[in-house]
Amino acid sequence: xxxxxxxxxxxxxxxxxxxxxxxxxxxxxxxxxxxxxxxxxxxxxxxxxxxxxxxxxxxxxxxxxxxxxxxxxxxxxxxxxxxxxxxxxxxxxxxxxxxxxxxxxxxxxxxxxxxxxxxxxxxxxxxxxxxxxxxxxxxxxxxxxxxxxxxxxxxxxxxxxxxxxxxxxxxxxxxxxxxxxxxxxxxxxxxxxxxxxxxxxxxxxxxxxxxxxxxxxxxxxxxxxxxxxxxxxxxxxxxxxxxxxxxxxxxxxxxxxxxxxxxxxxxxxxxxxxxxxxxxxxxxxxxxxxxxxxxxxxxxxxxxxxxxxxxxxxxxxxxxxxxxxxxxxxx
Numbered sequence: 001x002x003x004x005x006x007x008x009x010x011x012x013x014x015x016x017x018x019x020x021x022x023x024x025x026x027x028x029x030x031x032x033x034x035x036x037x038x039x040x041x042x043x044x045x046x047x048x049x050x051x052x053x054x055x056x057x058x059x060x061x062x063x064x065x066x067x068x069x070x071x072x073x074x075x076x077x078x079x080x081x082x083x084x085x086x087x088x089x090x091x092x093x094x095x096x097x098x099x100x101x102x103x104x105x106x107x108x109x110x111x112x113x114x115x116x117x118x119x120x121x122x123x124x125x126x127x128x129x130x131x132x133x134x135x136x137x138x139x140x141x142x143x144x145x146x147x148x149x150x151x152x153x154x155x156x157x158x159x160x161x162x163x164x165x166x167x168x169x170x171x172x173x174x175x176x177x178x179x180x181x182x183x184x185x186x187x188x189x190x191x192x193x194x195x196x197x198x199x200x201x202x203x204x205x206x207x208x209x210x211x212x213x214x215x216x217x218x219x220x221x222x223x224x225x226x227x228x229x230x231x232x233x234x235x236x237x238x239x240x241x242x243x244x245x246x247x248x249x250x251x252x253x254x255x256x257x258x259x260x261x262x263x264x265x266x267x268x269x270x271x272x273x274x275x276x277x278x279x280x281x282x283x284x285x286x287x288x289x290x291x292x293x294x295x296x297x298x299x300x301x302x303x304x305x306x307x308x309x310x311x312x313x314x315x316x317x318x319x320x321x322x323x324x325x326x327x328x329x330x331x
Contacts, residue, residue: 003033003327010037017319019289019310020298021046021320022201022223026231027302029100034224038308044200045220046306051293052205052219054285055229057101057272059163061237061249062170068158072098072252076105076131076150079157083128092132100151102257103141108133112146118191123208124153128205141258141269145216149273152215164205165211166209172242175232182211183218191288195219202206212283217287223304226285226293230302233273233283234293254283264291267313276317290316300327 001009010017017046017286021040025033034042063069074093087091091106099105107130120126123135127149152163157167168179183194183204194206206218211220211281221229228239233254256275257267274284290313294303303320307313 001323001326002330003035006323006327007035007037009323010035010141014070016290016310016316019307019313021170021306021308023303023324024223024227025301025324026227026234027299027301027328029231029300033324040200040306042201042224043222045203045222045225045290046308047194047201047206047217047223047290048219048226048291048306049217049287049301051221051226051287052143052215052217052284053145053272053287053290054293055167056148056215057217057270057285058157058171058232058245058252059115060097060101060151061253061272063155063158064167065246065249069154072096072101076100076154080125080128080156083125086129086203088155090133091134092128094137095131097151097154098150099137100154101191101253102144103147103269103272104137104139105131105142105144105147105150106133106135106137106140107144107147109129109143114146115181116150117146118186119188121209122174122212123149123214124210124212128153141260143264143309148216149212149214156212162211163215164207164211167213171244173288174242175225175228175239177221180205180220182207182213184211194207196309221304221306223306226291226304226306227302229285230293230295230303230304233293234297234300234302265317267315275314281315284317286315286317289313290319292316292320294320296325299325299329301325303328 111316183206201220206214232239238245253271259271284294285293290307
């Protein structure tokens with residue numbers, strides 16, 4: 001499949017690729033392929049859903065490198081000294097930053113309490129109410145989009161600045177990604193529109209009423225922006241010759257700590273990043289609707305793909321390897 005055939009394949013609007021807005025790919029440090037569909041331009045931003053988590057992992061790494069956070073094993077409660085722990089709750093005191101990054105933190109719910117959290121005035125503190133529980137620290141993988149909200153609170157308490165400002169100053173601007181602003185409105189109606197609206201978005205990040213970013217979703221990026229983030233990971237924390245994140249942290253972030261089950265395609269999991277294949281140097285930050293940052297160290301390629309809301313699309317790794325890489329390598 002060549003570039004024109006790939007464009008027509010996606011433009012036809014059939015199958016799982018019918019919601020793709022943008023694809024951007026770098027190879028050997030230069031743009032190798034870029035295209036847009038459905039009225040989008042290269043610079044337009046899209047809510048990239050859980051790719052946001054992968055960006056949060058990088059922000060945590062920067063905070064660790066600069067010793068705002070002492071280590072991944074620092075206790076979560078160190079950052080919230082004024083939080084009033086519920087009577088009888090003990091497990092919460094054992095939860096560490098590493099548990100959040102590897103999705104092995106325990107929670108006191110069966111399903112994520114979206115309504116209670118997303119209608120509250122402080123989403124971080126509300127999520128803390130659900131952290132812990134009687135089972136203790138089990139090391140069990142528990143995918144928790146709301147749980148990652150605690151990580152945003154940790155970065156803010158540790159650095160003394162809003163997470164959006166920390167991200168702009170230490171990650172986005174150094175990568176040449178436009179400065180982002182807080183989305184501001186967090187009403188129920190606006191949250192629905194934010195997910196479902198298929199129009200381009202601003203360079204913004206959803207937030208709670210405290211102007212704390214939503215750490216598990218809600219960051220708006222272009223595919224070009226995501227491919228740049230992929231380049232950062234590909235080059236072990238360097239971008240344009242400048243050190244953004246330490247090489248040691250990138251290695252820890254992409255190390256396969258856990259083997260996941262069928263729901264997650266039997267991929268391995270690092271610090272909020274996936275390792276799709278055993279024995280291969282391929283890594284990804286993955287979000288619903290097929291949003292993805294794909295990093296292939298074997299081929300020196302990074303790919304960003306954006307897509308508007310479409311249910312039951314999660315992993316586009318195979319699509320990239322079967323359809324996009326041949327075009328990238330053919331340029």
